[in-house]
Amino acid sequence: MQLALTPEEADFRDELRTFYRNQIPAEIRERTRTASEANRDDIVATQKILNDHGLAVPNWPVEWGGKDWTPTQQQIWLDEMQLASVPEPLTFNTNMVGPVIAEFGSQTLKERFLAPTAALDIWWCQGFSEPEAGSDLASLRMTAVRDGDTYLVNGQKTWTTLGQYADWIFCLVRTDPAAPKKQAGISFLLIEMNTPGITLRPIRLVDGSYEVNEVFFEDVRVPADQLVGEENQGWTYAKFLLGNERNGIAQVGRTKLRLAEIKELASAKGLLGDPLFAARLAEAENDILALELTQMRVASGSEGGKPNPASSVLKLRGSQLQQLATELLVEVAGPDALPFDAGGGISTLEWAQHSAPRYLNYRKTSIYGGSNEVQRTIIASTILGL
Amino acid sequence: MDFQLSEEQVLLRDTTRDVLSRAYDPESRLQVVNTDLGWSRDVWNQLAEIGILGLGFDEDAGGQIEIQVVLTEIGRRLAPEPVVHAALGPGALIAEVGTAAQRSVLDEVAAGERLLAFAHSEPGMRLSTTEVTTKAAREGDSWVLSGRKNPVLAGDCADTLVVSAALPDGGTGLFLVDAAAARRQPYRTFDGLRGAQIDLERVAAEPLGEPIDASTAIDAAQVRVTAALSAEALGAMEEALRLTAEYLTQRKQFGVTLSKFQTLTQRAADMYVSLELARSMALYAAMSIADGNLDPAIASRAKLQIGRSGRHISQEAIQLHGGIGVTDEYPVGHYAARLTAIEHTLGSSQDHLHVLVGQLGDYEVVTV
Numbered sequence: 001m002q003l004a005l006t007p008e009e010a011d012f013r014d015e016l017r018t019f020y021r022n023q024i025p026a027e028i029r030e031r032t033r034t035a036s037e038a039n040r041d042d043i044v045a046t047q048k049i050l051n052d053h054g055l056a057v058p059n060w061p062v063e064w065g066g067k068d069w070t071p072t073q074q075q076i077w078l079d080e081m082q083l084a085s086v087p088e089p090l091t092f093n094t095n096m097v098g099p100v101i102a103e104f105g106s107q108t109l110k111e112r113f114l115a116p117t118a119a120l121d122i123w124w125c126q127g128f129s130e131p132e133a134g135s136d137l138a139s140l141r142m143t144a145v146r147d148g149d150t151y152l153v154n155g156q157k158t159w160t161t162l163g164q165y166a167d168w169i170f171c172l173v174r175t176d177p178a179a180p181k182k183q184a185g186i187s188f189l190l191i192e193m194n195t196p197g198i199t200l201r202p203i204r205l206v207d208g209s210y211e212v213n214e215v216f217f218e219d220v221r222v223p224a225d226q227l228v229g230e231e232n233q234g235w236t237y238a239k240f241l242l243g244n245e246r247n248g249i250a251q252v253g254r255t256k257l258r259l260a261e262i263k264e265l266a267s268a269k270g271l272l273g274d275p276l277f278a279a280r281l282a283e284a285e286n287d288i289l290a291l292e293l294t295q296m297r298v299a300s301g302s303e304g305g306k307p308n309p310a311s312s313v314l315k316l317r318g319s320q321l322q323q324l325a326t327e328l329l330v331e332v333a334g335p336d337a338l339p340f341d342a343g344g345g346i347s348t349l350e351w352a353q354h355s356a357p358r359y360l361n362y363r364k365t366s367i368y369g370g371s372n373e374v375q376r377t378i379i380a381s382t383i384l385g386l
Numbered sequence: 387m388d389f390q391l392s393e394e395q396v397l398l399r400d401t402t403r404d405v406l407s408r409a410y411d412p413e414s415r416l417q418v419v420n421t422d423l424g425w426s427r428d429v430w431n432q433l434a435e436i437g438i439l440g441l442g443f444d445e446d447a448g449g450q451i452e453i454q455v456v457l458t459e460i461g462r463r464l465a466p467e468p469v470v471h472a473a474l475g476p477g478a479l480i481a482e483v484g485t486a487a488q489r490s491v492l493d494e495v496a497a498g499e500r501l502l503a504f505a506h507s508e509p510g511m512r513l514s515t516t517e518v519t520t521k522a523a524r525e526g527d528s529w530v531l532s533g534r535k536n537p538v539l540a541g542d543c544a545d546t547l548v549v550s551a552a553l554p555d556g557g558t559g560l561f562l563v564d565a566a567a568a569r570r571q572p573y574r575t576f577d578g579l580r581g582a583q584i585d586l587e588r589v590a591a592e593p594l595g596e597p598i599d600a601s602t603a604i605d606a607a608q609v610r611v612t613a614a615l616s617a618e619a620l621g622a623m624e625e626a627l628r629l630t631a632e633y634l635t636q637r638k639q640f641g642v643t644l645s646k647f648q649t650l651t652q653r654a655a656d657m658y659v660s661l662e663l664a665r666s667m668a669l670y671a672a673m674s675i676a677d678g679n680l681d682p683a684i685a686s687r688a689k690l691q692i693g694r695s696g697r698h699i700s701q702e703a704i705q706l707h708g709g710i711g712v713t714d715e716y717p718v719g720h721y722a723a724r725l726t727a728i729e730h731t732l733g734s735s736q737d738h739l740h741v742l743v744g745q746l747g748d749y750e751v752v753t754v
């Protein structure tokens with residue numbers, strides 16, 4: 001057992017730390033640190049820089065730009081990125097559809113999609129959830145009926161994050177409604193967003209933000225060569241994808257930065273001397289440290305590439321602590337949390353104006369990526385044998 | 387960064403687990419706990435044979451990771467032998483500050499032939515501090531101690547006491563005292579273990595090493611013992627959860643096993659989360675010490691998490707069992723008792739949170 005990084009790992013960390021701070025423009029990192037909404041241009045610009053240096057998709061197979069790093073190196077790559085407030089590569093591209101195409105797609109699909117996916121020349125969005133298929137994803141109804149060289153697609157997807165920026169969407173569709181099990185009749189289909197018959201409708205969230213959408217498909221004709229892998233095997237690919245989706249979802253680095261920011265603001269307001277507040281903050285710091293160490297254990301124990309069921313712990317606890325940080329910031333703001341979007345002309349600072357909306361927005365973190373109840377079910381069944 | 391045990395450490399874990407599971411099932415444990423001594427000389431000798439009672443005295447024989455591994459097994463079986471309080475904790479103090487002659491008693495300790503206790507805690511002391519009211523005085527060429535120490539864990543059976551006392555010229559020194567020379571009032575602790583109040587009235591004492599301030603060594607000893615107790619708590623939590631999960635798959639109500647009720651399985655999953663967070667912090671404490679870092683703040687971090695997780699797991703383990711969970715016959719309540727006792731040994735979660743609050747302004751981003 002050895003807590004410290006090996007000298008090689010420490011060098012690796014230092015190189016990345018320097019790279020992120022020198023190569024990613026300071027204004028992008030500052031906007032990322034303070035912004036409450038994703039900035040499309042910053043995400044694209046950053047992923048291009050990362051990709052130019054071979055750092056956008058280290059988790060992919062080497063022949064498609066991957067790095068063959070150890071899980072510990074992967075973790076360092078991500079932690080340092082978060083600590084430097086660098087926008088992460090678009091997860092739909094790098095953690096979701098890219099690895100699925102690389103693992104299950106034909107050579108033609110790989111050559112067509114993987115390079116532009118890594119470079120973010122294609123912005124992907126995720127077409128999984130439907131109005132009647134949330135946690136019970138396999139109940140999805142959107143149909144794709146084979147008709148010659150095309151599929152005729154009808155149905156609706158929802159909660160499509162950043163769909164307003166997307167060029168393509170990867171969808172789970174029902175290709176065999178008569179299959180004996182509902183999981184058995186599902187396929188994984190790639191669809192260009194500007195195909196006739198697709199309409200996008202924004203869903204405004206409780207904080208006034210616009211990050212998710214409904215996507216409607218009406219007699220959309222999709223070339224059959226955009227099917228990934230085999231027809232009716234989509235559920236297997238989806239499970240593979242969902243295992244990867246939890247990569248990095250704990251957001252340990254970002255939460256640590258948020259807590260440091262909260263401490264600085266609380267200190268300026270004299271709140272750090274309040275024993276009740278200080279106790280909450282000190283406990284939150286301990287909680288994030290315990291999660292970080294757990295993440296280190298999971299990373300160093302997952303050699304061999306198998307998803308570790310303990311990653312459910314990271315998602316569950318990580319989302320709780322992200323939420324806790326937003327809650328503490330509202331506490332620091334106090335009555336200054338009330339004004340919203342009032343600009344810089346009043347005494348309430350911008351961070352305080354955004355604190356409560358972000359708190360409300362972050363209730364999403366225990367719902368997306370497999371709700372925390374789903375994570376508990378995974379823990380109970382796969383780890384505890386219940 | 388490496389969280390894997392070495393082959394030797396795995397062997398030590400398995401051997402300890404084997405010895406303790408042969409010695410104790412819940413019923414035989416209760417019988418032993420209810421004897422006068424409260425633990426088994428026979429098991430003690432077996433632990434000595436494996437080399438467990440000398441862990442940490444001699445770095446070659448094994449350090450904090452080995453202690454972590456062994457104490458987790460002790461926690462898992464709720465073995466009542468006072469390995470930490472009668473051997474490892476005070477033994478490490480003697481190893482660190484004792485003279486060569488004084489260190490020679492460690493061979494007897496490691497062989498299971500001499501029992502120690504660290505008489506440091508005093509009435510009114512909450513968190514471990516090095517400030518004590520017991521006084522050391524020089525009488526001619528020798529020293530005498532006067533004061534009250536309570537609770538002294540394993541103080542009931544100790545042959546030799548390591549006693550902390552205020553020095554005449556300031557600072558806190560350490561002394562060896564023949565336990566027979568002190569007045570002691572032995573008792574059971576609520577978790578079935580043993581302790582004593584020790585009253586010293588001008589009792590002859592021998593300075594451990596030089597009669598100088600030993601605050602640093604006392605702090606270091608408390609850090610090591612906190613890590614060891616954290617490991618023990620981890621083992622207890624692991625077993626409490628295992629018992630609970632097993633019970634949920636066996637006990638039937640409304641015609642089905644309890645594992646069919648999500649209201650219960652979801653809570654068991656949360657217990658697992660608590661367990662893994664506790665494991666991370668217990669390992670953090672042990673690995674830091676193994677790296678030579680005896681920062682008390684790390685011990686506070688571990689103790690805080692252990693306290694939170696221990697409380698959560700022990701309360702839920704009982705609740706998910708139902709009435710049987712609060713019986714003497716069934717083990718889960720005893721795990722809760724031990725976890726509660728550990729919570730109030732060497733500072734509670736709240737005490738350690740105070741320590742962390744006090745350091746909050748010293749750094750920006752919290753780091754490992």
